[in-house]
Amino acid sequence: MIKGLFETHLYVENLERSIDFYGKTLELKQCYYEDDRRAAFFWIGKEKQSMLGLWEKPKEEIDIRHFAFECEPEWILNESVNYLKSRNLKCRNFLRDGTERPMVFVWMPAISIYFDDPDGHSLEFIGILQGKSTPQKEKIVVSYEEWLKIKQE
Template identity: 35%
Template sequence: MIEGLYEAHLPVKDLAISMEFYKKIGLKMAWKDEDTAFFWIEENKSWVGLWEGGEYQTPYHPSLRHIAFRVSYENMKNALTWLQSLQIEVVPFGKRTSIEPFVRPHQGNASVYFNDPDGNSLELMCSIEVPDAYKHMTNKLSLEEWEELLTK
C-alpha cells in the first residue's frame, strides 16, 4: 500500500525568508497560500510544507507532528478498507466530519487521515491529474464526487 513519503511539514518564523531559502537550495514551488508554502522534493511525488504563525506555541500543530505516505490512486480508493482491516481508526481532516478519502483539485492530490498510537497525525496521500478547468477549485470532493465530475 505505502510507496514512499509524500510530505513532511516544518514550522517557520518568516515564510518569505524560508521560501527564499528553499528556492535557493533548488526546490520548486508547488503552491502557496497566506501562511503556508509547499515545495516539491520530487515533483508530483514528495514535498515539504512550510507553516508560518504564532500557533506554534501550542502543544500540537500538524506541521510539528505530521507525515503523509505516498500511495497510488487505486490504493487510495481502498484506503478505508485497508486501514479498517488493520483496526486503525480513520479520522476527519480539519472541519470535515467525513472520514472518506477526499480530493483537493487545486493541490492535485487526494487524502485520508489517521493517527498513530501517540496521536501523531498520519495521512495516505496520492497525486491526481487535474484538468485545467478544475485547477481553480478549492473545495474538497469525495473520490466519488471527483470521479463523477471527471465524467461530465
C-alpha cells in the first residue's frame, strides 16, 4: 500500500529566485523545468525517490506551507546551523531560550531545526533519533542535552 511521500508542491512568487534557493542554496538537484507552465522540479535525496515541485503564482495566490527534509540526526546536531548560517538563512527552534540550536520532539523522538524559503514557506531539517518515544506531559520540545537525560530515565 502506501510506502512514503513521493512529491510535494509549493507556489512561489519568483520561479528563478526559488530555483536558485532550492538548487544552489539547499543543493537539491533540478530534474525538470517548464517555462510555459512556470514550473520546476527537484529531486530530494536520491533521484526518483522524492520530488519537490515549484509553481510560479502571483504573491496574493500563495498560501504559506510547511514541509521537512529528512536528514541524518548527527548532521542536524553538529552541522545544520552552520550550514544554514553559511547560506545567510536564519534558523529557529521552539525552545524559547534565545538560541538557534536544534531541538528534540520527545514524542517521536526526532531532532529538528526550522528555517524559511524566500516566499516564507516554513522548512525543516528533521532526523529520527534512536530510542523509544517519550511522551512528556510538561515538555514536548527539549534541547538535545535534555533529551539525553530523559532518554536515560
